[in-house]
Amino acid sequence: MLKHTRPKGTQDFVPPQSGQKWLVETTFRELAQLYGYQEIVTPTFEHTEVFVKSSGVASDIVTKEMYTFTDRAERSLTLKPEGTPGVVRAVLENQLRLPCRLFYIAPCFRYSRPQKGRYREFYQLGIEALGEASPLVDAEVVLFGVRFFERLGLSDCLVKVNSIGCRLCRPGFKERLTNFLQEVNDGLCPDCQNRQKLSPLRVFDCKNERCQNLLAQAPVPKDHLCSECGANFDRFTAGLRRTGIGFEIDARLVRGLDYYNRTTFEFVSRALGAQNSLGGGGRYDYLIEEFGGPATPAIGLAIGLERTLLAQPIKGNEPSHRKLVFVLWTGEKELEVAQRVVEQLRSEGIPAQIAFDSPKLKRQLHLADIAGAGYAVIVGAEELNRGVYAVKNLMTGEQSEISASELISWLKSHIR
Ligand code: AMP
Secondary structure, X not given: OOOOOOOOOOOOOOOOHHHHHHHHHHHXXXXXXXXXXXXXXXXXXXXXXXXXXXXXXXXXXXHHHOOEEEOOOOOEEEEOOOOHHHHHHHHHHOOOOOOEEEEEEEEEEOOOOOEOOEOOEEEEEEEEEEOOOOHHHHHHHHHHHHHHHHHOOOOOEEEEEEEOOOOOOHHHHHHHHHHHHHHHHHHOOHHHHHXXXXXXXXXXHOOOHHHHHHHHHOOOHHHHOOHHHHHHHHHHHHHHHHHOOOOEEOOOOOOOOOOOEEEEEEEXXXXXXXXXXXXXXXXXXXXXXXXXXXXXXXXXXXXXXXXXXXXXXXXXXXXXXXXXXEEEEOOHHHHHHHHHHHHHHHHOOOOEEEOOOOOOHHHHHHHHHHHOOOEEEEEOHHHHHXXXXXEEEOOOOOEEEEEHHHHHHHHHHHOO
């Protein structure tokens, strides 16, 4: 009987999944740098107000999902439920020069009902472009997301975009929507009745079928944009068309956070079930000002790592891709040579391992198998005298003799 298990809603990443996580993160890092984003690392917890002020008092995150605790000095702190607020806080506190483009990879925490694709601890990969106002930046941020999924070989991904207006046009729209919601109030679920009072736009996020049916006739933000927001959205979608990526306008895409304005977008996987949103984001042109900074336009994107992995398990762990070389030895003298060989392989960039516990070849081969090695280089006494090594392909069982001077180039050409 195990004495300890992981907390509900959390995951262990063990090999080979941990290797896939690494691949996703590396892909993200490389792409972000190609688009001019630099890494930012912020604390795992912040003062609670940082999230309440940004996500919005009525958001699901703030009302139901935050891991909030009081520390020993009676401060209210909260584990990061999403990336953006901490980044904005850090940009201002560190007085970074604007415009700036930043990326992060960080664990986030939300107390929600765990299910496939929804966890209490999960990783977000995000980019934030602060200080850039053009809707063409919005198109580039969406393009970034598409390129990221492409690089990972995820083809089943749909791009949805929308505009939710600005300070000028949103109040008028909210009033229309509220009037509509009052008319259908009795048919709405209790959550939506509540949303109607606090943050009416959020009703579009409701998953309840009855609400969705009632909302079929509801006014949508895109039909009530001011002329500037309308022109902005047109330029955004024209920019997207120029990139050649496919997308869909979803007039009901509002996203669950208070700080968004104008552009919102989402990446949806056709390969996933209920939790099918791979990532999304939008503009947040007012947030920096609300945090006490100068009026600064900004846009961000966050991708969920676990859902990316679920949508298409990434290849690279098949036996034929085994890259590890195990160096085997048969006695004390050969061990000395084997240690030099293993270090030489590593310095040449070839992953290599040696086991020290037993001189028995059978035992060492067994350990090579457990480690998932693709090749074994055997340092034997008789072969050493002839200046060769026996090299065994552990995937096929084939064995050949390779001269010591050619070992590196032989392995490099054989390991895929
Ligand atoms: P959001 O900040 O809610 O827009 O989330 C951005 C992305 O993070 C989503 O599209 C998901 O891929 C991922 N995500 C959000 N919440 C969770 C969760 N509880 N578990 C796993 N992934 C999540």
